[in-house]
Amino acid sequence: MVGSVEIEVIPSELNGKHEQLPEEIDPESVLIVNENGGNENGGNGNKGMVLGRNIHTSCLAVTEPDVDDEVTGDREAHMASVLARYRKSLLERTKHHLGYPYNLDFDYGALGQLQHFSINNLGDPFIESNYGVHSRQFEVGVLDWFARLWELEKDEYWGYITNCGTEGNLHGILVGREVYPDGILYASRESHYSVFKAARMYRMECVKVDTLVSGEIDCIDFKSKLQLNKDKPAIINVNIGTTVKGAVDDLDLVIKTLEETGFHDRFYIHCDGALFGLMMPFVKRAPKVSFKKPIGSVSVSGHKFVGCPMPCGVQITRLEHINALSRNVEYLASRDATIMGSRNGHAPIFLWYTLNRKGYKGFQKEVQKCLRNAHYLKDRLQAEGIGAMLNELSSTVVFERPQDEEFVRRWQLACQGNIAHVVVMPNITIEKLDDFLEELVEKRSTWFQDGKTQKPCIAADVGTEFCVCALHK
């Protein structure tokens, strides 16, 4: 069979493709995704929304070694140069990053020695499988820490380190569905898209609930939608920090609404704590996420506030629910109630390392710094006449979407409609915010010069009080 595969041979010298750094964007290669999910190449004025390049135009092809590569060392040298250039671009991209809730400031040098091992926590974290190269002892240490944070006893919780926040949501909602097979999933419109993806994957009926202008779930609308479906149990996704505005759903009010509507013992609450589930415990006066309340599961991302080289997350649920989901898999000599089966064994060690080094006190300090810096950014934006909003319990600053997509891409801002946001993480310093503000103000002075382009109205997104468009200022 070998030989029947056509091999694209690229000369050992650089072929130009490898030179591209992220800043150099060929407009012809920009992909636009249209409303129907199809895609087409380029140009402006398209009603589609995607700005990214089509990576096929700049990918790093895998090439077959030359016969004499081992002798000449050409291949090793070429690969080393590709990696060095890539590293340089990562440094630059890491420096100019504001839009995603990832703490890019970490030092795991002490863990470099572990990269030589294929560490895999197959199946259940609490039950060792026959595969010995695992890190369950670290994983369970981390899980214990989170169970303590969310007030669930050691012998009453079950959980695992996931690959990302999405896996946590997929797991929490699946547990809910297994507990209430005919339950309806309720989630606010501003929930993360993975929640609606779960509903589609799991073939669940899903009801979207309206939000307040802050981004929180609107419990009046929630109540009326519950009343329309009184015959079926309710599975609710509660956002502990929405993706776009960082809004925290009022968990107590959600529970009260369920009880008032007669859903006393017929509901399951999954808390999507993606970013803020780990910050809120350290914010004074913030409502509490706790298993002393009638919630079923909480998930949080590990690569966000903690910071980690790869995406990961923590999922905690009640042990009693897991039997609904688990099954025996003798092959692994392990019960498998996870979504993934084979699981990254490095991520738990990264988390364990950071939790041990920083501790509660360290996180508290960082959370306070983030909130302080987020207020600084919001105040500076408003002082410059830019519409901006910051939810009380959040470090996500929402503001007018910059009119220059190149600028958006340079600072890696996340955008939706007329708004963009910066998520102030521990690695976002005042100096970085000042650089950003200076550049924004300078660029912005050119956007509205022609008299035709209007300042975007963000009243519908954040409320009239935070909008400074022609109509609302």
Add this chain to the structure above:
Amino acid sequence: MVGSVEIEVIPSELNGKHEQLPEEIDPESVLIVNENGGNENGGNGNKGMVLGRNIHTSCLAVTEPDVDDEVTGDREAHMASVLARYRKSLLERTKHHLGYPYNLDFDYGALGQLQHFSINNLGDPFIESNYGVHSRQFEVGVLDWFARLWELEKDEYWGYITNCGTEGNLHGILVGREVYPDGILYASRESHYSVFKAARMYRMECVKVDTLVSGEIDCIDFKSKLQLNKDKPAIINVNIGTTVKGAVDDLDLVIKTLEETGFHDRFYIHCDGALFGLMMPFVKRAPKVSFKKPIGSVSVSGHKFVGCPMPCGVQITRLEHINALSRNVEYLASRDATIMGSRNGHAPIFLWYTLNRKGYKGFQKEVQKCLRNAHYLKDRLQAEGIGAMLNELSSTVVFERPQDEEFVRRWQLACQGNIAHVVVMPNITIEKLDDFLEELVEKRSTWFQDGKTQKPCIAADVGTEFCVCALHK
């Protein structure tokens, strides 16, 4: 809120728990999982099947730093010693590993520099999102290589690097379900458990098909089950190497059976190539996995034959199918047709690095070595009077389950019922096999001394010709 969380303070000196190496197993801590999925502690004679320890008895607790830790350096020193001990245990466990299909022999030293970055390939691999710290250029290079291997044109395929083989199966089966919403899932009994997990998650009707004694799907049974469900489309999981016996389903016969039964344009085939999907292209006379045949998707694991510090996989499907699954997510400025959303950006670089270094020729050499060594092991086992079987296209040697669970755990053998297996990977040398055989023969001489214990009969698992029990020898 801080302070309300009880913190378990462990003295800075080692508290004993940290001393445990995997070899030291406290029988009191061994967990047995019973048939109902519940678990209970210990002892022998239980009909449950799990051998693993309950990790809670030996986990590495996260502790709060002391006030003076930064001054004394005690914490850093303690953590360094924990990690050094852990590294030592990983070395030992990696050395004595035979049962899982993981190539533990890799050297990614050149990539250590990248561990400082939070690399995340959010959403679609082909469309850049606004998050700039990604490795899509490597990912797409790897995907192109696999699409070429399985004969699908660049502009006709879609795929991504997954977190593991399970994610590939979850994706392939989901695509199948989206293409045929009322399709029935067919999979042989010896398919990986993730296939049946998918059916449950996705609320699909699932029909288990019998297997031949080799572990291959029995197409006579398949045909009769298809005939019972002629009104509904068929979604079929085809195993390119089953988990336990390494059996390769006959793809051509599966297709022929579908056509003969009248399912001409009403089927979707997902090929689960977990381990062998990457080995088979290099085995002479092996049937070919190719998109020139009417298949919908192929998945393969990256941490198995290639070798990778963390689990990962490759998923390739037809671009035309993806529109059925995809949706717009403006937040990421990316279409999301993946299961996970946030995706590990390091894994693609590991794969890219190995593919570039080894090339087709390198893999071919390694595959040949594995098959040769597998034959060596099978022959030696049989020569010692131990029932053993090796499928023609496989490097998975199936043999009588050792009677000593300590021995099973020491060599990390995967077991099911009366059989165990060794998967001969590139890191399994003749020397290692000799060590294993020597120890097995020595231990074995004591197992049947009492005259009561019988050699296990493995005829039902592998056929009478390979069984040497009292009845069949």
